[in-house]
Amino acid sequence: MILVLASASPRRADILRQGGYSFVTRVSQADENIPAALSPAAAVRRLARRKGQAVDCGPGEVVLAADTVVVCAGQILGKPENDADATRMLRLLSGRTHHVYTGVYITDGSRETLFYERSAVTFYPLSPSQIEAYVRTREPLDKAGGYAIQGRGALLVRRVAGDYLNIVGLPLARTARELEAFGF
Numbered sequence: 001m002i003l004v005l006a007s008a009s010p011r012r013a014d015i016l017r018q019g020g021y022s023f024v025t026r027v028s029q030a031d032e033n034i035p036a037a038l039s040p041a042a043a044v045r046r047l048a049r050r051k052g053q054a055v056d057c058g059p060g061e062v063v064l065a066a067d068t069v070v071v072c073a074g075q076i077l078g079k080p081e082n083d084a085d086a087t088r089m090l091r092l093l094s095g096r097t098h099h100v101y102t103g104v105y106i107t108d109g110s111r112e113t114l115f116y117e118r119s120a121v122t123f124y125p126l127s128p129s130q131i132e133a134y135v136r137t138r139e140p141l142d143k144a145g146g147y148a149i150q151g152r153g154a155l156l157v158r159r160v161a162g163d164y165l166n167i168v169g170l171p172l173a174r175t176a177r178e179l180e181a182f183g184f
Helices: 010-018 040-053 083-093 128-136 152-156 164-168 172-180
Strands: 002-005 061-072 075-077 097-107 112-123 157-161
Touching: 002 010, 010 164, 010 172, 040 061, 040 097, 040 112, 061 083, 061 172, 075 083, 083 128, 097 164, 097 172, 112 164, 112 172, 128 152, 152 157
Parallel strands: 002 061
Antiparallel strands: 061 075, 061 097, 097 112, 112 157
C-alpha cells in the first residue's frame, strides 16, 4: 500500500515523516479559492476534498490531502498575497485569540473519510516594529494567517489550546487513527 500526499507543503511532509510514514508526493493543482458563504469547518473540508480528488489514486494507493485556514474576528485568513497583506493579518491577530482549522481528506478510490480539527492560538500584543521585523523575515508569506508557529512565529504566541500539529498544518494523531482504517 502506498500513501500519496496531495500537497506541496514541506510542513505536512515533515509531520508525516515525524509520524513514521513513508509516502510519495503528488502536488494537487486544485483551485484553492475559499467559497465566502461557507463556515471555516466546511471550507477546509471542501478544499481538502477538492485537493485530494484532483490527484490520481491508483490501485493500492491512499491519497491524503489537507487544507488549513486561520479565523479571527469572523475573517478567514488564508496565505497573505504580499507583505502588506501579511502585515494586515498580523495586526488583526495581535493580542487576540484566533482559531486554526485544518480539513483532512483521505481516499483509496472506493471509500473516503473527511474531517477537520480546530485549535486556538492567542498572540501577545505586537508592536508595529515587531510586525515589520517579522514580515521582513519572509516567513509569513506562504502560511495561513501570515505566521509559522513552528518557526520564528513562535515568538508571537502566548498560548495554544488544542492540537499543535493542527496549527502547523496536519493533525497527526487524528490523521493516524483515520489512516489505520485504510491499512496504515
